[in-house]
Amino acid sequence: MTDTANTEIPMSSSEPSPFPLVGLQAVSNAQNEWVALSFRVPAAPGDALAALLAALAYPDVHAALAPLDYVVSLPDPLALDATHLEQLPPARVVLVVPAAACAEPAVQARCKQLAERGYRVLVDGEAGIHAGRCAIRGMAHDCARELPGPLAMLTMSGPNLARNVGDAARLAEARQAGFDWFSGDYALHPERDGNGGDGTSRKRLLALLGLLARDADSRELEILLKQDPALAYHLLKVVNSAAFAPSSPIHSFGQAINVLGRRQLQRWLQLLLYARQAEDGAANALLPLAAVRAAQMEALVKQRGGDRDQQDMAFVVGVFSLLDVLLDMPMTEIVSALSLDLEVVMALLDRAGALGELLALVERDIADGGALRGLGLDHESWWASQLQAHHWAIQVSRNL
Incomplete structure (x- = not known):
């Protein structure tokens, strides 16, 4: 991919x-x-x-x-x-x-x-x-x-x-x-079981997010991945898919990390957090929504002249914006457990700053024309960003 x-x-x-x-x-x-x-x-x-x-x-x-x-x-x-x-x-x-x-x-x-x-x-x-x-x-x-x-x-x-x-x-x-x-x-607004969900799994997810946020080395990621069979399964499924077309099957996390590369590994793991199926076997409805938000945020920042680091930051804001729903935790607790850039924290907590303003737009089914103009975006660039984001979300959903 x-x-x-x-x-x-x-x-x-x-x-x-x-x-x-x-x-x-x-x-x-x-x-x-x-x-x-x-x-x-x-x-x-x-x-x-x-x-x-x-x-x-x-x-x-x-x-x-x-x-x-x-x-x-x-x-x-x-x-x-x-x-x-x-x-x-x-x-x-x-x-x-x-x-x-x-x-x-x-x-x-x-x-x-x-x-x-x-x-x-x-x-x-x-x-x-x-x-x-x-x-x-x-x-x-x-x-x-x-x-x-x-x-x-x-x-x-x-x-x-x-x-x-x-x-x-x-x-x-x-x-x-x-x-x-x-x-x-x-x-x-998913149904909650009333007991706060699987606390161990939630702590493991937060630990993984923390490793990704501080760009931990591959060995640390591999150790944590081995503790989460569902996440490990989906990661190996991704790297063995037609999107990457490996010459031979990949069976180890170390190989998977090498095939994806650091930047792609971070992105896929951030999305794979949403890949867990519901108890009835249905897909997690949050996965494609997180993919759309992440890809559209990245596309809009690129349209506005943002460099690669700024695009990566925008992607993180989009994909993390649904973590409070996924983990059934206040966003304040989530960001306090992670080492995130101040711009990302402001966007996630208060929809503040440049990234926060973009996120507030992306979260809406219909963007506000005045808000678009205020951010230097026109209707056509907005449509292009939606197409790019939905195209990628469709591909992500099919590969997971």
Whole structure:
């Protein structure tokens, strides 16, 4: 696996008008694996389609986000024409239409046409009998306040997308209701067992983070890795993957360290902290989120002219920003146990300083345009950083 900086998405220099502000939100299945990305466009309904098409016309966007699907809200299905459809690959695009629009015969006819062309069409909310008249076989529902009625999905073969799932309890309810795709902040609010988790494992993780922070020698890292079978397994899995293509299988930690190199070893171990599976065998939903934050922070600092050390520091801020959730500990206790640069500490504790301001932006699904301008960033550079970050997070998740 190469550095995130080596998988950059090219910047476009020929955009004739200001680039739109577009965000991405992950959509996962019941195993916490990413299956799609939801496009978030904070534009007026009349401009949302144009903004979406501009984002999808960006160089190499489909390769960057492969193999994930795109979930696209379509306020007015009648606004789509043949030219628009050329930019929306049916195999990758899932269209979401408002339930209220499904009562209109013209919309019903258009949705049937879209389904015949291979698009999956979801209804946003409960449309009753009108969903069938639109040839709709899936639902997207805002689950922030309530779940749909028990009969709403009886004829829905899916995918059925639960949106705005806020925590582990609501996630369990949405699964029970029949949803199979999920988006929202539930990964940031996991279910806790009430006893503080595995204290020994947590201390070992903090010790490893401390060794990484002070650039300890390989022997010290190897000793600690041998005490954590899960972490050791994932590290050996990474170095034996197609991303590194070793000439012969690697079985020792010393070999793994030599293959990765110090800089890559630090990055992979920081991410591997999130690689532990849940008790039900599902992937840790925090892993790709940490990868996105780390890679986007690095990309933004590079865009602003930061050197390699500054990019590394930004990466650390991004990947460590979820440690309080992972370890179920206050961030103040975590940073006090580590030897971190003051800029990193300020960013993690108070979202202060240059890195803290960037982290506050990266944590949002939709960036604030004014905040971007204040940091010397435009909408297009923001989109490029998102593509680069999500591309790397997809690769990380597949290798782990």
